[in-house]
């Protein structure tokens with residue numbers, strides 16, 4: 001089995017080989033229930049992801065960026081956090097959002113074109129708004145970490161970012177600031193091999209995790225399709241941050257099985273054989289093989305999760321498609337905390353004009 | 362990889378704006394071997410809108426993908442200009458031009474002046490812009506005011522395929538930096554005609570419909586909407602002029618003056634928010650140029666002063682035909 005091109009170089013931290021055979025210590029401090037829950041989340045997430053692609057094809061979502069193949073990197077990271085820890089995501093972390101308790105229907109308002117940013121409550125869920133301008137969420141994660149540390153709160157902040165986004169200035173500025181302030185945060189790069197049509201090798205000539213050294217923080221390269229390894233590595237980084245040990249940069253090697261988004265045609269730039277080869281490294285098959293061999297999982301439980309995933313996807317679909325366009329008033333609703341009088345006048349005139357328009361000429 | 366979608370000029374068929382822009386880049390690179398094309402996904406993929414489709418195959422050394430680094434891309438274009446290269450850079454979407462603003466404002470726009478005219482910046486920044494395609498957040502913004510407000514830049518916006526070809530060729534040939542804003546909503550609209558550099562240049566507006574009752578002043582995708590609105594009121598016997606600005610910097614003062622003198626009533630239409638949008642500048646200019654000829658205060662039909670909304674609300678934000686018609690009525694009944 002030939003791993004994806006961008007996995008070359010330094011061997012990542014790995015607990016399970018791609019076929020599920022342990023090659024490291026599988027005791028990561030989770031009881032059987034906790035171990036099973038990692039698999040259950042991955043099964044639910046993958047089913048929902050596929051439902052979203054279908055919803056887009058049926059015109060129920062505008063554009064959807066799928067995460068198939070990246071379930072372990074996201075679920076492993078999210079599961080390693082404490083209840084008060086906070087995540088600042090990119091636009092591809094629906095699996096992490098599920099684990100953190102974000103309502104998927106609210107989340108998907110974004111991709112339905114119903115509302116921007118965080119139509120769920122970022123404070124209540126500890127999950128920041130969906131962030132599309134690449135890398136710009138990373139300084140937010142670092143600032144949040146600096147803020148909670150100033151308050152003496154026991155909170156660790158995770159910032160997700162993609163391989164392509166590490167080319168932006170904001171990545172460098174965030175990582176450097178985090179290190180000099182010893183901010184309690186973990187920067188998780190999901191290196192899925194592609195940034196739209198640009199492969200990792202054309203994005204960066206070195207290994208991403210190694211940059212940590214230049215910033216003066218620990219860096220780790222982990223097999224991002226090995227959920228146990230991701231869980232352990234993130235857990236260690238979170239604990240270090242909690243103890244005042246500062247930030248960690250984690251490069252999780254994974255693979256983007258789908259196109260960049262439903263608007264993208266990956267066949268224009270990517271050999272389909274590469275995708276077929278990458279499927280041999282599937283994170284769910286690897287983990288359930290080990291769980292089963294270790295006696296933590298049986299056929300019936302797996303089948304029950306699959307049924308649960310079916311119902312879950314069906315419920316999300318049903319609730320989502322009910323969602324009509326928001327009222328015109330939302331255009332003006334949350335722009336200012338203290339709306340200036342000029343703004344109020346424009347609001348009134350605009351809503352009147354739009355009302356007239358709806359009434360017809 | 363699929364075949365290039367560049368339109369075949371010889372066939373004289375209808376062109377999409379994407380095809381016309383592709384042809385303009387290809388022809389410019391054939392004519393001038395100092396022209397480079399680079400940016401995110403412009404090489405192998407041919408751009409997320411396929412504007413650069415097939416160019417890398419024809420010019421392997423002069424068309425390349427960059428890392429996702431807008432500030433670095435535009436900064437490199439400045440350095441390349443020092444080395445005598447002419448860069449045509451693609452910034453993938455309106456809002457993703459913002460990380461490069463520092464380079465654009467501090468260097469691209471000012472380098473000529475800072476070097477006493479010794480170093481020119483023949484750079485073209487192509488930015489797919491404006492709304493109307495049901496895009497996500499950050500994919501529908503109107504960034505023109507940021508650029509228009511920066512002295513040293515020229516700013517152009519084509520409204521159709523034929524003019525897109527001409528304007529892009531003119532922009533690449535221009536010794537000054539040009540911000541080239543492409544209305545995504547018009548990318549796939551077809552227009553028959555010949556692709557040629559001949560015709561109106563940068564700084565010249567074009568009257569696309571004659572009329573005396575009032576003048577609609579617009580650019581980009583709003584030109585087509587203004588023509589629709591003009592048709593609606595024509596049915597009531599109002600003949601409305603439609604002026605396609607094409608060039609936001611420099612503005613065509615003569616065309617603005619003529620519109621004010623000959624119709625007396627000015628309606629400005631754009632998607633950008635009202636406050637400090639182009640409408641503010643045009644209203645001020647027509648008052649300076651032809652105050653005595655105005656029969657009514659200039660009317661602005663614009664996006665609201667709010668963040669660009671999600672897809673479900675974007676047509677409640679962009680000026681609709683109905684809102685333009687209402688603007689015409691306000692101007693003519695004043």
Ligand SMILES: Cc1ncc(C[n+]2csc(CCOP(=O)(O)OP(=O)(O)O)c2C)c(N)n1
Nearest residue numbers: 092132133134162163164165194195196457
């Ligand atoms: C500042 C900025 N520039 C360009 C884009 C357009 N864009 C969206 S996603 C993307 C690729 C991101 O790649 P990566 O960081 O590897 O994340 P992935 O898509 O693989 O999850 C690009 C270029 C953007 N969203 N923001």
Ligand SMILES: [Mg+2]
Nearest residue numbers: 162163194195
């Ligand atoms: Mg990537």
